[in-house]
Amino acid sequence: MDARTADFVDxxxxxxxxxVSEHRARAGADGEQLVPIIADHLGAxxxxxxxxxxxxxxxxxxxxxxxxxxxxxxxGGSTVVGVGGGEQRQHHSLSEILQRAGRxxxxxLAAVDYTSVATGPDAARQAVSxxxxxxxxxxxxxxxxxxxxxxxxxxxxxxxxIVTPAEGVAARLIEAVGALMVERSVLRGQVLSLGGSQYERxxxxxxxxxxxxxxxxxxxxxxxxxxxxHRHVAGIASxxxxxxxxxxxxxxxxxxxxxxxxxxxHTVRYLLSALPDVTAILxxxxxIAYVADAARMxxxxxxxxxxxxxxxxxxxxxxxxxxxxxxxxxxxxxLDGLGDDADVAFLLTTNRVSVLEPALAQRPGRVDLAVEIxxxxxxxxxxxxxxxxxxxPFTPPALDHxxxxxxxxxxxxxxxxxxxxxxxxxxxxxxxxxxxLAAALDEMLSQAESITRSLLGTAS
Numbered sequence: 001m002d003a004r005t006a007d008f009v010d011x012x013x014x015x016x017x018x019x020v021s022e023h024r025a026r027a028g029a030d031g032e033q034l035v036p037i038i039a040d041h042l043g044a045x046x047x048x049x050x051x052x053x054x055x056x057x058x059x060x061x062x063x064x065x066x067x068x069x070x071x072x073x074x075x076g077g078s079t080v081v082g083v084g085g086g087e088q089r090q091h092h093s094l095s096e097i098l099q100r101a102g103r104x105x106x107x108x109l110a111a112v113d114y115t116s117v118a119t120g121p122d123a124a125r126q127a128v129s130x131x132x133x134x135x136x137x138x139x140x141x142x143x144x145x146x147x148x149x150x151x152x153x154x155x156x157x158x159x160x161x162i163v164t165p166a167e168g169v170a171a172r173l174i175e176a177v178g179a180l181m182v183e184r185s186v187l188r189g190q191v192l193s194l195g196g197s198q199y200e201r202x203x204x205x206x207x208x209x210x211x212x213x214x215x216x217x218x219x220x221x222x223x224x225x226x227x228x229x230h231r232h233v234a235g236i237a238s239x240x241x242x243x244x245x246x247x248x249x250x251x252x253x254x255x256x257x258x259x260x261x262x263x264x265x266h267t268v269r270y271l272l273s274a275l276p277d278v279t280a281i282l283x284x285x286x287x288i289a290y291v292a293d294a295a296r297m298x299x300x301x302x303x304x305x306x307x308x309x310x311x312x313x314x315x316x317x318x319x320x321x322x323x324x325x326x327x328x329x330x331x332x333x334x335l336d337g338l339g340d341d342a343d344v345a346f347l348l349t350t351n352r353v354s355v356l357e358p359a360l361a362q363r364p365g366r367v368d369l370a371v372e373i374x375x376x377x378x379x380x381x382x383x384x385x386x387x388x389x390x391x392x393p394f395t396p397p398a399l400d401h402x403x404x405x406x407x408x409x410x411x412x413x414x415x416x417x418x419x420x421x422x423x424x425x426x427x428x429x430x431x432x433x434x435x436x437l438a439a440a441l442d443e444m445l446s447q448a449e450s451i452t453r454s455l456l457g458t459a460s
Contacts, residue, residue, distance in 0.1 A: 033108060033109050034081075034083065034097075034098075034101040034107055034108060034109055035047065035098060035101050037081065037109070037134075038098070038132070038134070038143050038163070041134045041141050041143060042141045042142075042143060042163065042164065042165050043141060043165060044165045046098050046143065046163050047095075047098045047099055049163050049164070049165060050163075051093065051094050051095045051161050051162065051163055052161070052162045052163075052170035052171070052174070053093070053094075053159055053160070053161045053162075054159065054160050054162070054174045054177075055157040055158070055159045056157055056158040056159065056160070056181075057157060057158075058149040058156060058157055058158060058205075059187070059205065059206045060158065060181060060185070061117065061127065061148050061149060061158035062117040062118075062119055062125055062127050062186055063181040063182075063184065063185045063186060063187075064146070064158055064160065064177070064181060065117075065125070065127035065128055065146070066125075066180070066181070066184050066186070067177045067178075067180035067181045067184060068128075068133060068144065068146060068160065068177060070180050070184065071135070071137060071173070071176060071177060071180070072133055072135045075135040075136040075137070077135075077136070078133065078134060078135030078136070079133075079134050079135075080112050080128060080131045080132065080133050080134070081109055081112065081131065081132050081134065082109065082110040082111045082112040082113060082130070082131055082132070083097060083107055083108075083109070083110060083130065083131075083132060083145075084107060084108045084109065084110030085097070085106060085107045085108075085110075087153075088106070089107060089130070090130075090150065090152075090153045090155075091153065092107075093161065094145045094161035094163065097145075098163075112128060112130075112131040113128070113129045113130040113131060114126045114127065114128060114129055114131075115127055115129040115148055118208060119186040120186065120190060120208050121208040121209060121210045122210075125186075127148070128146045129146075129147070129148040130145075130146070130147055130148070131145075131146055132144070132145050132146075133145075133146060137164075137169060137172070137173050137176075138169055138172060138173075140164055140165070140166040140169045141164065141165070142162060142163065142164040142169060142170070142173060143162070143163045143164070144160050144161065144162050144163075144173075145160065145161040146158075146159075146160050147159050147160075147161075160174075160177070162174070182300050182301075185300075185301060187206070187279060187297065187301055188279055188301050189276070189277055189278070189279055190208055190209075190279060190280075191208070191209040191210070191211050191272055191280045191282065192206055192207065192208060192209065192279070192280065192281050192282065192297075193206075193207045193209060193281070193282040193283070193284070193287060194206060194207075194281065194282075194283060194287050194290035194293060194294060195207070195286065195287035195290065205290070209282070211272055211273060211276065211280075212269040212270070212272050212273045213273055214266075214269055214270045214273040214274075215270075215273070216270070216274075217387075218266075218270065218387065219263070219266060219267060219270050220263070220376065220380050220383045220384045220387060220411065221263065221267070221373065221380070222374065222377075222380070225371060225372075225373070226267070226270070228369070228371060229254065229256070229267060229271070229371055230271070230274065232252060232254050232345075232369045233252075233254060233271055233275070233305065233345045233347065234271075234274065234275055236250060236252055236343075236345070244341065250341055250342060250343045250344075251341075251342050251343075251344055251345075251346075252345050252346070252368055252369070253345070253346045253347075253348065253366050253367040253368055253369070254345060254346070254347045254348070254367065254368075254369050254370075254371065255348045255349075255350065255353075255356075255367045255369070255370040255371070256268075256347070256348070256349045256350075256371055256373055257349070257350050257351075257353035257356075257370060257371075257372055257373070258351070258353075258372050258373035258374055258375075259351060259374075259375060259410065260351045260410070260412075261410035261411060261412030261413065262373045262374060262375055262376070262410050262411055262412075263373050263410075263411045264309075264349040264373045265309065265349065266411070267373060268307055268309070268347060268349065271305065271347070272305075275303075275305065277303070278303050278304060278305050279297075279298065279301040279302070279303070279304040279305070280304070280305045280306075280307065281294045281297060281298055281304065281305070281306045281307070282307045282309070283306065283307065283308050283309070284307075284308075284309040284310060285309075285310070285313070288308055288311070288313070288331065291306075291308065291331050291334045292333075292334050294306050294334075295334045295344070298342070298344045299342050299344060302342055302343040302344055303343040303344070304343070304344050304345075305344075305345050305347060306344065306345070306346050306347070307347045307348075307349075308331070308346065308347070308348045308349070309348075309349045310349060310350065310351065311331070311348040311349065311350055311356070312350040312351065312352045312353075312355060312356050346366075346367075348367065353370075375408060375409070375410060376409075376410070376411060376414070378403055378404060378407070381402075381403040381406055381409070381414060382399065382400055382403035384411055384414040384415075385399040385402060385403055385414055385417075385418070386399055388414060388415050388418050389418050392418065392421075392422065392432055393431065393432065393433060394421075394432070394433070394434055394437050395434055398434035398437050398438070399437075401438075402417070402437055402438070402441050405441060405445070406441060406445070413444070416444070417437075417440055417441060417444060418437075418440075420440035420443065420444060421436045421437045421439070421440035422436070423440075424436045424439050424440055424443075
């Protein structure tokens with residue numbers, strides 16, 4: 001190159017050095033502070049040590065944060081530091097970050113990144129989304145880079161990247177953290193559904209729901225039905241030790257069947273209320289595709305209840321269809337594959353028991369108790385009317401008369417009847433009374449309301 005070009009290159013090089021020097025001065029350090037701090041903690045150059053990476057499913061990211069916090073609290077001298085570098089750091093492993101740290105101020109120390117993660121329907125936790133934990137485990141110093149999942153960078157799982165100078169420590173740390181994640185999981189004892197929702201609190205494909213509050217008096221079923229259902233789901237859990245000692249399996253399947261609107265979902269809600277310590281995983285519609293994931297979660301978080309609502313949508317008899325049904329096979333394999341010693345109950349509901357896949361309904365270990373939730377008889381209709389009209393001024397004779405007239409209707413029909421009576425009274429500008437109840441029943445039983453009766457459930 002000529003002298004003029006050489007002078008320009010020298011001047012530009014000097015300019016770059018001054019820029020880097022100024023950047024380091026503003027940072028208050030020499031730009032290589034990340035590696036020295038880790039090296040000082042580990043007692044070795046981290047760039048010459050292996051990095052062990054453990055990936056964690058996205059829905060367990062908050063459990064990972066809780067478990068690492070617990071491990072770290074046992075070491076009084078621990079700390080958490082951040083790593084600068086903006087989005088660039090997201091594209092690099094911990095090994096690459098360590099190798100590149102300090103080059104033109106790249107990957108210097110920075111503030112720890114946190115994110116708010118739901119831990120229940122009304123709770124959240126500030127979790128480390130990108131941060132380096134420095135602590136001692138089993139008497140050995142370790143450094144753990146914790147990352148949250150981030151779809152923007154193709155990272156579907158959370159992770160921890162571990163550096164330690166002692167062989168075998170990383171594996172023992174992973175085992176200890178994994179055990180704590182199960183023990184302290186925020187999912188334990190929750191009511192969850194799989195599939196995700198942009199309108200409800202959750203984590204990835206998991207949504208938290210408030211546990212219903214229902215008592216046995218809120219459920220109107222034929223004599224003995226609710227007791228049988230409760231005993232099969234909760235009684236086995238209460239006596240698990242005696243059953244195991246006698247060589248009896250704990251896994252159980254319960255099928256609730258009957259016409260739409262008779263109270264199957266309401267019965268499920270009662271069980272969720274009556275079993276506050278049980279982890280409940282709800283699958284309905286397309287979410288039944290997650291049945292294998294639900295079973296794995298249930299096994300880890302037992303005692304657990306997996307609810308498959310309207311299972312006839314995927315488990316109709318095979319002869320009714322041509323070709324394979326992968327979702328049906330997934331359901332069957334899941335029910336078969338869960339160990340008999342798992343304190344997990346599968347609760348299935350269907351409106352069409354006659355077309356239900358026989359392999360699902362007739363083999364013990366898949367479904368070992370089937371309970372009909374029938375149309376309410378006159379006594380049940382009377383009890384339903386009194387239950388749903390507790391805050392309304394209808395007289396007992398009027399309720400009895402309505403119960404006698406409304407033959408063959410469902411619990412949903414009864415509930416809508418009382419709402420319709422209040423609406424008729426509101427349109428008339430008066431408080432509801434027996435005449436409005438009678439008018440509502442006339443309206444709903446009329447030929448013009450035949451479609452409504454069909455949707456709400458009647459025998460004719």
